[in-house]
Structures are given as C-alpha cells and as structure tokens.
Amino acid sequence: MKEEIGFPYILLPDDMFHHAAGGYGGEGTLCGSIGSCAAIINLVAYDDKKTHSKLVADLIHWYSQENFPSKRYDDLAANKDQIQKIPNSPLCHASVSTWMMAAGASYTEKQRKDRCAKVAGDTAYRTVEMLNEHLVGKYAFIGAKRSEETESCLSCHGSDAMYNEKGLNDCLTCHDDHTK
C-alpha cells in the first residue's frame, strides 16, 4: 500500500506493531496478528456504518475457527507440514498453548516461531482478501456465528436478556455450564 497508494500508508513505520508479539507485551492476551490486522482494517474501511467493526468481528470469528498454520508459507519456512490446530479462541494464550501441546513444542523453539509467523501471514492474507472483496462491494458479512451452547448462555446473559456479560467467544472454553 505504501508503493501503490502512498499517503497515509507511507507514514506507518515497519515496526509499528512490534509490541503485539506474544499477545501484546508477551502477556498472551489477544493474538497480535488479529490486533495488527484490525488496526489496518480500521484505517482502510472506517465508516459511519461501523463496517470496520463488522469486518474485525468477522476476522476474529474466522481466526478462532481456522486450522492453523496453513501450508501457504512452507516453501519459505524451516519447519514444513506442521501440525494444525483450530484455536477456538482469539487469545494468544489459548491459540499457541493448544498448538504447542499438540506439537510437543515449547515456546522458545524455532518450530513454535515458524508456526506463529505463519499464523500472522495467514491472518494478514485473510485481511487482504476481506478488504479487497469489501472495496469492490463483494464482501459477504458473516456476522455472529456461535455454537449452540454459547447461544444458550447468551439467551440469559446476552443483550436480549440480563446483558451482564460482554463478549461473544465460546463461553465453554473458560466456564462450566451451570445449567446442567
């Protein structure tokens, strides 16, 4: 975008999202690839219909259900054909820990670094696909798509009822079902 469009993208420093590594400051919160791509989506697609927010929500749902990492970057990577895991969560902690346990990897190993680099690449790739489709008016919003269990929790805790909960991630990845 710096080359094709120039301003304002020419002003973005290459290391602007360095702090997002390891789920922001190494704290394992939101996966940094989601946060960085969300900032770019806001820059490109901001409007008064909250298009940017809807695209970000779709990216988060896509990420949570994607079988990472893809093999798209295997030609470039030292570790090829890696074990794939669906994170079921947009959190760095859940995403990378589930993968490391399945791969028998620990955090400082090269195979873990390759996996996260590929996830960042996959997320950036999906973001570009979404933005390109959006800009030619062909992006079909997916919107809220939640598991039956989460829908059931939200029937009481969500915006049509008590609304004492914020967030649309899969409740059962963190809570037990107290109605059973």
Ligand code: HEC
């Ligand atoms: C039939 C309505 C209903 C459904 C369905 C429901 N809850 Fe609740 N939940 C409640 C009520 C009522 C409370 C108590 C609120 C209070 O004390 O003010 C509660 C309390 C909680 C609490 C607080 C701690 C506790 O266990 O009491 C959590 C966490 C919670 N629910 C999570 C969930 C999750 C996760 C689901 C889906 C698997 C779910 N709830 C489904 C009505 C519901």
Ligand code: HEC
């Ligand atoms: C990433 C983990 C995570 C997810 C996903 C999650 N929660 Fe929570 N939730 C927590 C934590 C941590 C707390 C803080 C209190 C605790 O430890 O239970 C909390 C608190 C709550 C509380 C208040 C409980 C209390 O005792 O005060 C409710 C109600 C609740 N969550 C419902 C839900 C529902 C419904 C969903 C799904 C839409 C959901 N949560 C998804 C981690 C999560």
